[in-house]
Amino acid sequence: MLIEKYIQEKSHLVDKRLKELIPLNPGSLQKELFEAANYSLHSGGKRLRPILVFAALETFHEDPNVALDIACAIEMIHTYSLIHDDLPCMDNDDMRRNKPSLHKAFSEWIALLTGDYLLTYSFEVIANSHLSDAKKVKIISVIAHKIGAFGLIGGQYVDLSSENEKADWNKLEFMHINKTASLFSACLECSAIIADRNESEIRSLQNFGKNLGFAYQIVDDILDYETNDEEKATAVSILGFEEAKLKAEELFEKALSSLSTLPLSTDLLKNLANMLIKRKS
């Protein structure tokens, strides 16, 4: 199957399930919270993280549907992080995916609460999913760690605290790995947990996720190069355009070589990685 078709099919499943998990509850006093959550969840996100979860499960010959709620929970977490990042006290972005960001479409305090809600609810969805308790606990532990102070939130902290500072590769690596690669890696690790894979296979997938996520973020920097406001440190501002492209390529190769240690056909994950890294927009 073409990778584009695969993505389209799986995105559709995620969209549908997210709408079931967060109905609009029109009669409730807090209905605006659900409207706001739906606004951000259904604003054209590519569902990359859920698709990583599914693709890893297919690689292990497991039914990807068993992870639908985990994938949706991860998409809620990704969405919460974007909502909070866009707030005036953070990146202060008025637009997201060519639409007003949530605090512009609704209000600042609703955006703050909606982010809190999506983060909180993601753990409820995992706890209520149809996996064994042992797997649910492992998944919650992995995800909470990778989106916490030693993952996504830590990366966001360093990003904001370094604004207007002199660019530095070590800091950029920390930011990119924590802000993006951590959650990519968590997606793959969750699938490995669901599929009962061993420690060495989990490590291979973690490395694949980490290098893919890092490469993905550098490609973002490269694609943003022309529109970038120059104030933010990016792979291009630190390494230069050509060197940044080489770095992305190197990380992509590293990601693929982690996959080659798995005793499985990994074409789906490779095709997905290839599409993410070779993209033009």
Added chain:
Amino acid sequence: MLIEKYIQEKSHLVDKRLKELIPLNPGSLQKELFEAANYSLHSGGKRLRPILVFAALETFHEDPNVALDIACAIEMIHTYSLIHDDLPCMDNDDMRRNKPSLHKAFSEWIALLTGDYLLTYSFEVIANSHLSDAKKVKIISVIAHKIGAFGLIGGQYVDLSSENEKADWNKLEFMHINKTASLFSACLECSAIIADRNESEIRSLQNFGKNLGFAYQIVDDILDYETNDEEKATAVSILGFEEAKLKAEELFEKALSSLSTLPLSTDLLKNLANMLIKRKS
């Protein structure tokens, strides 16, 4: 043992464990996040929610220490909710417990991220605690639900959306029950889960927590009466001073009568409730 002494001893345990769970990590790039978390966690909170967890376990003749990490996770959640509530786009409170609120002592974006961190980390702490997987999953499900859109966050939404609106008892009840009573009730339910109590006992404790939390919040309204800026709807502004006192008393009696259905000595919980409701500040 005197209830004050009990509270003091247990608070000390919570303080100590929180410092172990969130060390300052002085060498890390994101060390300010840990400093900020410690600032808010150790700013004189009364540790009421952890103490409810412990007192319920003692009522069931269980060792309260088995729930230390759960109690700390709940205190982190309470602290996150205060940090986010104080932000300029929410209640815009510059002071908390006679100290600058976190966004004043640090900055707005650090306060936002620190709240996100405490919320996220609370689930990691529960997932990594030394309970059975089945209990951890139940506890995560209960807590996430009671602090989500149908609990704390829902209550906060209705509170903020009703500002400057005409006061209305139904809305106030919704706010108080969701913002305060929900988490009180979750504390007691977690203890019942840990102690393997049956459904009817869990319901009795939920009702105790709900009515106690509601009464506690009305007592807050009564104590705040003189300093209240009159713009916010409170039990006093809706019911009047005397009627609000009667309502608190009625809810307190209801809370106690829920306890009397338990086949156990509930003196510790009763004494605790009494202290919370009869307090003068």
